[in-house]
Amino acid sequence: MSGWEVRPSDPRRAGRVRLLLLLLLLAVPAAFYAGIWWQLRATQQIEVQYQPMQERLIALEQELDQLSQRLIVASSGEKVAQQANEQSRLTIKLLEEQIFKQQQDLASYRGVLAPASRREGLRIRAFELQATDRPQHFRYKILLSRVGKDDKPIEGRLVVKVEGRQDGKAVSLELAALTQNLPDQFSGQVIPFSFKHFQAIPEAGRFAELKLPDGYIAHQIRVRAEIKGEKPLERTFKWIDQE
Incomplete structure (x- = not known):
């Protein structure tokens, strides 16, 4: 068939x-x-x-x-x-x-x-600020750290500005200019840093001093960290009550 x-x-x-x-x-x-x-x-x-x-x-x-x-x-x-x-x-x-x-x-x-999902790298932890008994004089300290297990030093620079008003106008002042003739003054406009896990500015957890110009009213501090080859990191901190 x-x-x-x-x-x-x-x-x-x-x-x-x-x-x-x-x-x-x-x-x-x-x-x-x-x-x-x-x-x-x-x-x-x-x-x-x-x-x-x-x-x-x-x-x-x-x-x-x-x-x-x-x-x-x-x-x-x-x-x-x-x-x-x-x-x-x-x-x-x-x-x-x-x-x-x-x-x-x-x-x-x-x-x-730190969870693995968090971005590793630099952290601007704090800008600590304290008033003193002298007008327009303040004590400050900057705290940096990093997230992750990398032991290679992280290097870069900080640009710190105080933002406020003087004579009714917005004025931004470099931190370095506010430390002149004071202990721990900066020689340049930027603050270099290099550390593995943690760094305080100034070193050893001490406080440095800054002096605002007469009549200047500060509102906030802007801290910008710049590392070569990476996107800059920036944080702002409110100024303390001056009264």
């Missing part, structure tokens, strides 16, 4: 094919659930590993807050007395050094515990 073709039938071969197809269909969801289980297990191991660091980080933040409060009280006492005796000066110096050490530890822990 034309148009018909006789093919031998092999039930065992057909059974093996069906078995292979069944195993293939089962393997897909099995691999999916195995991947989920492995990810959950890895996450749990990471949480167990980093738990002591998280606890230490919380403790450091609490200690830093207490030290900052003590420094504020000590500085206020110095202002009320109008003069600092040797004991109060040493107390303030010790508190500033302790705060600097705590901030270094915090920067290190935050760098290790």
